[in-house]
Amino acid sequence: xxxxxxxxxxxxxxxxxxxxxxxxxxxxxxxxxxxxxxxxxxxxxxxxxxxxxxxxxxxxxxxxxxxxxxxxxxxxxxxxxxxxxxxxxxxxxxxxxxxxxxxxxxxxxxxxxxxxxxxxxxxxxxxxxxxxxxxxxxxxxxxxxxxxxxxxxxxxxxxxxxxxxxxxxxxxxxxxxxxxxxxxxxxxxxxxxxxxxxxxxxxxxxxxxxxxxxxxxxxxxxxxxxxxxxxxxxxxxxxxxxxxxxxxxxxxx
Amino acid sequence: xxxxxxxxxxxxxxxxxxxxxxxxxxxxxxxxxxxxxxxxxxxxxxxxxxxxxxxxxxxxxxxxxxxxxxxxxxxxxxxxxxxxxxxxxxxxxxxxxxxxxxxxxxxxxxxxxxxxxxxxxxxxxxxxxxxxxxxxxxxxxxxxxxxxxxxxxxxxxxxxxxxxxxxxxxxxxxxxxxxxxxxxxxxxxxxxxxxxxxxxxxxxxxxxxxxxxxxxxxxxxxxxxxxxxxxxxxxxxxxxxxxxxxxxxxxxxxxxxxxxxxxxxxxxxxxxxxxxxxxxxxxxxxxxxxxxxxxxxxxxxxxxxxxxxxxxxxxxxxxxxxxxxxxxxxxxxxxxxxxxxxxxxxxxxxx
Ligand SMILES: Nc1ncnc2c1ncn2[C@@H]1O[C@H](COP(=O)(O)OP(=O)(O)OP(=O)(O)O)[C@@H](O)[C@H]1O
Ligand SMILES: [Mg+2]
Numbered sequence: 001x002x003x004x005x006x007x008x009x010x011x012x013x014x015x016x017x018x019x020x021x022x023x024x025x026x027x028x029x030x031x032x033x034x035x036x037x038x039x040x041x042x043x044x045x046x047x048x049x050x051x052x053x054x055x056x057x058x059x060x061x062x063x064x065x066x067x068x069x070x071x072x073x074x075x076x077x078x079x080x081x082x083x084x085x086x087x088x089x090x091x092x093x094x095x096x097x098x099x100x101x102x103x104x105x106x107x108x109x110x111x112x113x114x115x116x117x118x119x120x121x122x123x124x125x126x127x128x129x130x131x132x133x134x135x136x137x138x139x140x141x142x143x144x145x146x147x148x149x150x151x152x153x154x155x156x157x158x159x160x161x162x163x164x165x166x167x168x169x170x171x172x173x174x175x176x177x178x179x180x181x182x183x184x185x186x187x188x189x190x191x192x193x194x195x196x197x198x199x200x201x202x203x204x205x206x207x208x209x210x211x212x213x214x215x216x217x218x219x220x221x222x223x224x225x226x227x228x229x230x231x232x233x234x235x236x237x238x239x240x241x242x243x244x245x246x247x248x249x250x251x252x253x
Numbered sequence: 254x255x256x257x258x259x260x261x262x263x264x265x266x267x268x269x270x271x272x273x274x275x276x277x278x279x280x281x282x283x284x285x286x287x288x289x290x291x292x293x294x295x296x297x298x299x300x301x302x303x304x305x306x307x308x309x310x311x312x313x314x315x316x317x318x319x320x321x322x323x324x325x326x327x328x329x330x331x332x333x334x335x336x337x338x339x340x341x342x343x344x345x346x347x348x349x350x351x352x353x354x355x356x357x358x359x360x361x362x363x364x365x366x367x368x369x370x371x372x373x374x375x376x377x378x379x380x381x382x383x384x385x386x387x388x389x390x391x392x393x394x395x396x397x398x399x400x401x402x403x404x405x406x407x408x409x410x411x412x413x414x415x416x417x418x419x420x421x422x423x424x425x426x427x428x429x430x431x432x433x434x435x436x437x438x439x440x441x442x443x444x445x446x447x448x449x450x451x452x453x454x455x456x457x458x459x460x461x462x463x464x465x466x467x468x469x470x471x472x473x474x475x476x477x478x479x480x481x482x483x484x485x486x487x488x489x490x491x492x493x494x495x496x497x498x499x500x501x502x503x504x505x506x507x508x509x510x511x512x513x514x515x516x517x518x519x520x521x522x523x524x525x526x527x528x529x530x531x532x533x534x535x536x537x538x539x540x541x542x543x544x545x546x547x548x549x550x551x552x553x554x555x556x557x558x559x560x561x562x563x564x565x566x567x568x569x570x571x572x573x574x575x576x577x578x579x580x581x582x583x584x585x586x587x588x589x590x591x592x593x594x595x596x597x598x599x600x601x602x603x604x
Contacts, residue, residue, distance in 0.1 A: 050467060076469035084467075090460035092586060093453075101457045104450050105469030111478060114449040115442065125450065168469055 308459030313389030318491025366488020412502025528584030
């Protein structure tokens with residue numbers, strides 16, 4: 001089953017074409033990589049998929065539904081969750097609160113019953129709290145769930161951001177450079193972690209990553225962007241041996 | 254958990270008893286300041302919800318207060334009182350004959366302010382945050398200009414005098430029950446709201462809008478909610494203020510009024526209910542005590558001529574010092590919790 005399909009999406013900012021005619025197709029439970037040199041347009045692709053930008057041209061389909069032009073929060077509700085290149089946690093709030101917030105959209109309690117704390121609201125609040133704590137256990141952050149999220153070491157902040165995205169119950173999880181700033185040991189753990197969450201939560205994963213060891217180790221297929229244009233797609237071995245990719249990365253003329 | 258709820262309940266009851274004791278023991282002037290404190294608690298909390306918890310920079314409070322104050326005044330005054338006030342141009346007939354009990358008028362005042370909030374929020378809250386400050390500031394000034402020029406509805410620049418005393422009976426002892434009763438109610442509503450799932454969503458928007466939206470939070474809807482609730486309580490606060498003073502006119506709702514409330518919230522800690530409450534009481538009392546600064550002061554036989562507005566200067570300096578040395582105000586985003594007291598007791602027991 002196709003989870004995500006982009007149909008010739010293009011994003012122009014004034015005179016710059018950040019992404020040009022990009023086609024992508026992702027099936028259920030795949031782990032897909034999106035790579036390319038700095039400024040290639042990878043994050044811009046993520047921003048189009050999540051509704052932050054509306055593509056100048058082209059269409060995006062999620063589970064065969066056209067989601068082009070839909071608002072970010074609605075796309076999240078449909079089942080696409082993301083993390084950010086520069087971690088964007090709710091800094092002043094606790095680890096647990098960060099995850100609880102991701103449950104808000106599916107809570108199904110109105111403002112009034114939440115304020116007066118009706119039994120129904122209390123039940124739902126308990127349910128999401130239990131669910132969040134169990135999720136934090138799964139990702140190994142339950143022992144620090146009352147800490148302020150900004151006080152966490154870098155690697156754990158990345159992990160929390162992934163946990164928070166998972167808490168929205170996504171079908172497709174998109175990760176923007178999850179290994180950035182991690183040491184080799186943490187990167188290795190991250191690879192296992194990504195496979196593990198794919199299996200445990202039965203989701204599909206699309207990730208941008210510069211760390212080649214991680215990309216080649218965990219991704220089943222890879223798309224390569226350069227200056228907004230897709231120059232290659234294929235398995236890690238195919239990509240590693242593709243002259244165009246080598247050229248783009250080494251900058252050979 | 255239960256122990257804390259009991260403690261809260263006991264303190265609320267103790268506070269109500271205190272209100273009655275103060276009512277008997279304080280003079281009219283002190284009581285007035287105390288009532289003013291209660292009103293400023295309401296105003297500070299309503300501004301803090303919008304500016305502190307959702308992180309919107311709204312400067313429209315005086316406007317919402319004006320809407321509330323005029324609504325409540327016009328709904329509670331008798332026909333004769335209105336006729337006496339509107340001598341330049343008679344009041345419009347549909348307003349002349351309405352007179353409803355104070356509690357109903359107060360609720361309508363809040364609702365009218367909330368409607369004003371919805372009308373201004375609907376177009377502006379879709380835009381980037383910086384537009385909000387300008388738009389709300391403009392709104393507040395526009396309200397003032399409108400109220401100055403709608404002679405047959407608001408009596409224009411002449412203002413309205415002889416607003417009935419706060420309450421149903423018209424007796425002075427009732428006033429404090431309303432001001433602090435509603436202040437207490439506002440505190441409870443805010444605490445419940447902030448600690449609900451919606452409160453968390455509000456804080457998420459404050460911390461990082463982009464991330465909040467990516468977590469499925471409808472930014473516009475939640476901003477509107479907070480803005481409307483804040484406007485509602487600002488309207489209630491404005492109505493109470495009008496009735497406490499007994500006179501309202503458009504000049505009273507100058508931007509300085511909003512500035513005073515922003516000052517209270519910043520001093521107390523943006524995003525702290527406890528901070529707003531403490532700060533509202535302290536600042537209101539201090540504003541009164543420092544009134545001497547505006548008049549002539551005699552130090553060691555020398556008379557220093559009073560400079561009107563001196564206390565505002567002192568306050569502005571105070572505010573700057575707080576910003577410089579105490580960036581996050583008295584409380585930051587911290588809140589009072591029974592744990593502070595309970596844990597302290599436990600510690601002393603151990604040692
Ligand atoms: N909002 C914007 N307005 C104008 N230009 C933009 C905007 N966002 C991105 N760009 C431009 O689009 C191009 C692609 O940027 P993008 O962030 O997608 O690159 P990237 O592949 O994620 O790079 P990196 O590996 O450095 O994160 C860059 O030239 C960037 O300057
Ligand atoms: Mg990027």
